[in-house]
Amino acid sequence: MNNNDISNSSSLPSASEVKKTIQSINEPQSRESNLSNLKALGNQSGIASFLQVDIDNNSNTNTSTTGLTESQVQQRRSLYGCNSLPSSPRKSWFQLFCDCIVDDETVQILIVAAIVSLLVGIYDDPTTGYIEGCAILAAVLIVSIVTATNDYQKETQFRNLSQVNDETSVLVLRSPLGVTSIPIDQIVIGDILLIDAGDKIPCDGLLLNSDSLRVDESALTGEPIDVEKSTLVEGDPFLLSGCISTAGRAQFLAIAIGKDSQWGIIKAHLEKEQDQTPLQEKLDHMAEIIGYVGMFAAAMTFIAMMGIFILVKPDYLSETTLFAHALDAFIIGVTIVVVAVPEGLPLAVTIALAYSTKKMLKDNNLIRHLAACETMGNATNICSDKTGTLTENRMTVVKGIFANVKEEETTPEGKNVLDGKVVETAREIILQGIATCSTARILSKDQVVERDGSVESEVEDTRMHVVGNKTEAALLILAQSDFFQGDDYEARRSKANFDAPAGTGSRMFPFSSKRKRMSVLVKKDNGTDWTLYHKGAGEIVLQNCSTYLDADGSVKPMTDAKRTEFEMIISKYASQALRCVALAHRNDIGNMVKCATCTEQECEEKLEKHMTLDAVVGIVDPLRGDVVEAVKTCQLAGIFVRMVTGDNLETANAIAKEAGILTKGECLFWFGLWWGTAAMVICFVHYTLCQFTCAHHTLFSIHIIRWTLHGRRRLPQTHTCTTRRNPP
Numbered sequence: 001m002n003n004n005d006i007s008n009s010s011s012l013p014s015a016s017e018v019k020k021t022i023q024s025i026n027e028p029q030s031r032e033s034n035l036s037n038l039k040a041l042g043n044q045s046g047i048a049s050f051l052q053v054d055i056d057n058n059s060n061t062n063t064s065t066t067g068l069t070e071s072q073v074q075q076r077r078s079l080y081g082c083n084s085l086p087s088s089p090r091k092s093w094f095q096l097f098c099d100c101i102v103d104d105e106t107v108q109i110l111i112v113a114a115i116v117s118l119l120v121g122i123y124d125d126p127t128t129g130y131i132e133g134c135a136i137l138a139a140v141l142i143v144s145i146v147t148a149t150n151d152y153q154k155e156t157q158f159r160n161l162s163q164v165n166d167e168t169s170v171l172v173l174r175s176p177l178g179v180t181s182i183p184i185d186q187i188v189i190g191d192i193l194l195i196d197a198g199d200k201i202p203c204d205g206l207l208l209n210s211d212s213l214r215v216d217e218s219a220l221t222g223e224p225i226d227v228e229k230s231t232l233v234e235g236d237p238f239l240l241s242g243c244i245s246t247a248g249r250a251q252f253l254a255i256a257i258g259k260d261s262q263w264g265i266i267k268a269h270l271e272k273e274q275d276q277t278p279l280q281e282k283l284d285h286m287a288e289i290i291g292y293v294g295m296f297a298a299a300m301t302f303i304a305m306m307g308i309f310i311l312v313k314p315d316y317l318s319e320t321t322l323f324a325h326a327l328d329a330f331i332i333g334v335t336i337v338v339v340a341v342p343e344g345l346p347l348a349v350t351i352a353l354a355y356s357t358k359k360m361l362k363d364n365n366l367i368r369h370l371a372a373c374e375t376m377g378n379a380t381n382i383c384s385d386k387t388g389t390l391t392e393n394r395m396t397v398v399k400g401i402f403a404n405v406k407e408e409e410t411t412p413e414g415k416n417v418l419d420g421k422v423v424e425t426a427r428e429i430i431l432q433g434i435a436t437c438s439t440a441r442i443l444s445k446d447q448v449v450e451r452d453g454s455v456e457s458e459v460e461d462t463r464m465h466v467v468g469n470k471t472e473a474a475l476l477i478l479a480q481s482d483f484f485q486g487d488d489y490e491a492r493r494s495k496a497n498f499d500a501p502a503g504t505g506s507r508m509f510p511f512s513s514k515r516k517r518m519s520v521l522v523k524k525d526n527g528t529d530w531t532l533y534h535k536g537a538g539e540i541v542l543q544n545c546s547t548y549l550d551a552d553g554s555v556k557p558m559t560d561a562k563r564t565e566f567e568m569i570i571s572k573y574a575s576q577a578l579r580c581v582a583l584a585h586r587n588d589i590g591n592m593v594k595c596a597t598c599t600e601q602e603c604e605e606k607l608e609k610h611m612t613l614d615a616v617v618g619i620v621d622p623l624r625g626d627v628v629e630a631v632k633t634c635q636l637a638g639i640f641v642r643m644v645t646g647d648n649l650e651t652a653n654a655i656a657k658e659a660g661i662l663t664k665g666e667c668l669f670w671f672g673l674w675w676g677t678a679a680m681v682i683c684f685v686h687y688t689l690c691q692f693t694c695a696h697h698t699l700f701s702i703h704i705i706r707w708t709l710h711g712r713r714r715l716p717q718t719h720t721c722t723t724r725r726n727p728p
Contacts (some may be wrong), residue, residue: 015080015335018189021050022255026204026238028262034238044206044237048253053190055208055253067173067180067192071607076188077666083187083203083257085264090155097148101140104147104284110140116334120327129453140456170195170202171441173251174337181443181467191254196439197510199245199677204261205252211508212600213248213663215239220262242266245599248510249439249498278375282434294340298333305329366443379639386645386652387470390659391621395474398578400617401569402430403549410483410617425553430614431484433533434475437520439510440468442476442489469511472535474619496522509600513646518539519603521595530595532607537571537615538580538640538647545584545613555612569616574650577658578618584611623659 013021024037025047037073041047048055053068054601068076091099101107114182118133150493169185171194174180179194186204187193192208195201209227214226219242225244231237242263258264309317309325317325399408403426443465466473479487497505498520511518517536524531535543548554548562556562589595589607598607634641643661645652656662 051190069175080189100144100147196249204256207241208251209541210250213250217245294337298336302333395470397478434529435489437533438472438534440472530590534584538582541582546610548613573618577654583614586611
């Protein structure tokens with residue numbers, strides 16, 4: 001029975017029924033209770049049947065075949081809503097105008113002074129006495145109008161920026177296109193979603209199929225240990241929105257979206273108004289002190305003048321009445337308060353912040369926090385990631401060695417240069433490794449759904465739409481190009497049957513930044529033999545290879561001379577700012593481990609050794625066009641720029657030199673697991689290029705820089721700010 005049959009056989013359950021049923025299996029911090037209720041409802045197949053989603057029923061897992069149709073998506077969106085998170089109600093311009101008066105103590109002091117000055121001035125001189133009071137009120141009115149208008153525009157910008165920040169895409173199964181990329185706010189209940197390592201889970205869901213999936217749930221639970229997910233009866237099949245997939249890949253059924261998801265419920269309680277910037281807080285404090293000092297001086301002046309009139313009784317006051325003198329003393333006191341409080345300061349600060357925000361926005365800097373406009377001016381050090389920040393994150397294979405055949409030009413427009421040089425057997429091994437040892441996808445334009453109301457670019461982007469790891473995608477693009485005669489990687493991946501029920505299909509241990517490599521165990525057609533395909537950093541893969549694939553399809557031993565030759569090639573690619581990736585394989589591994597159930601650790605310890613090196617490729621990731629000028633501008637301004645990366649040290653060295661970050665006489669710094677904190681504190685300040693072996697070291701480096709620079713008396717204190725670079 002397909003989706004249409006289900007949709008036509010009965011109407012969808014009501015929103016209240018769905019909410020009640022899903023809540024019974026989606027209570028926070030209640031895994032055992034949720035699992036018990038899920039079993040009572042018939043596990044994943046029972047929930048899928050309740051939501052009228054067609055899935056294949058298997059003993060251990062479920063895999064969707066077609067996904068929802070467009071009409072079903074529209075029906076579910078109108079009935080259950082979309083996957084948009086709640087946001088705080090927006091204030092009107094008039095509310096913001098009133099807040100300027102209610103919340104700003106400086107403005108309040110000025111208003112009181114203006115009213116008193118106006119009343120006293122009119123009493124004292126009805127002809128011109130009102131001028132000073134009206135002038136103060138006019139200044140207050142201008143400040144309040146400009147502040148309210150700026151806050152209203154700022155709120156509009158922030159909401160637009162938040163929408164841009166949330167414009168991430170996710171892969172779903174939609175009929176009849178199959179795998180489709182859509183914005184996360186277009187997810188509906190009943191969608192089948194696909195996630196890989198590094199993806200953020202966009203909604204609450206039930207796991208249908210997975211391979212070594214681990215999830216970081218610290219955003220919701222606070223627990224720093226990754227949670228292993230499984231579709232087995234005793235496992236944990238619940239996926240929570242807002243969490244990060246740290247390893248593996250999976251398909252899951254969306255059961256709670258938007259404000260009904262666990263992250264949506266939490267976010268609804270976390271919504272609050274934006275805090276004041278540090279400068280605004282200092283100004284409020286200063287205004288408060290000025291007000292107290294001004295009122296104290298005014299009071300002392302009033303007391304002194306009245307004391308002179310009552311006690312001293314000078315001759316020039318002999319004809320002045322007590323009331324007239326008291327009125328004069330009061331006017332002088334009010335004048336002191338008015339002069340003490342700088343009525344133009346709030347206006348100047350408001351205009352300056354508004355100007356800074358708009359100026360940076362025109363420069364494609366999307367400011368998430370207004371305080372960044374202030375703290376950026378105090379920045380003395382910038383630590384920048386390399387991939388996607390300094391570079392375009394558009395990977396292309398430009399050269400490589402394929403089955404011991406060197407090719408200096410592998411651009412997609414070229415001819416099949418390997419034809420006649422490499423036999424079909426060797427080509428098949430390389431292509432099989434590229435297709436199966438990857439989680440990336442290349443989607444056509446029809447498979448990409450744009451956000452409703454999005455602004456299209458004036459220049460149409462004709463490039464392929466890449467989903468997933470950009471390095472893996474570069475290899476897939478190469479396989480699809482004329483260089484390999486337009487190979488069909490999807491057919492090879494489908495034949496490997498990674499989405500089969502647990503224990504019956506191929507296995508995958510996705511790439512991780514910690515290991516810098518990945519492996520797949522592909523089950524052959526006979527059902528008994530298995531082949532390991534391996535991919536990773538060139539120098540690491542080479543260390544674990546004892547043979548190499550030759551152009552005639554034979555496997556030859558890796559002699560010391562040959563290993564040295566490959567090492568020199570990897571070093572050469574790295575010095576040319578190319579990312580080096582190596583492919584390897586190993587046959588007949590079925591008798592070494594139980595491939596259907598082996599773990600990643602078993603694969604690493606027993607199988608990722610004595611492999612055959614198939615290919616080494618050099619992948620270019622060009623610098624952004626404005627990086628060199630931006631780095632030079634920062635350096636001329638006295639800002640120390642560092643590049644933080646996990647790439648090969650020689651590759652990082654070449655890119656840092658190209659960007660102007662690493663210049664003559666400066667040093668590199670490599671930080672591994674065995675480096676101590678003390679050594680890092682001593683030397684870290686002097687280094688411009690920092691290479692780290694895992695993501696934790698990158699975060700640790702930022703704290704080290706702040707500690708060391710804060711402790712050096714000849715350098716000012718460092719400041720932290722957050723902006724987002726919007727691609728031009």
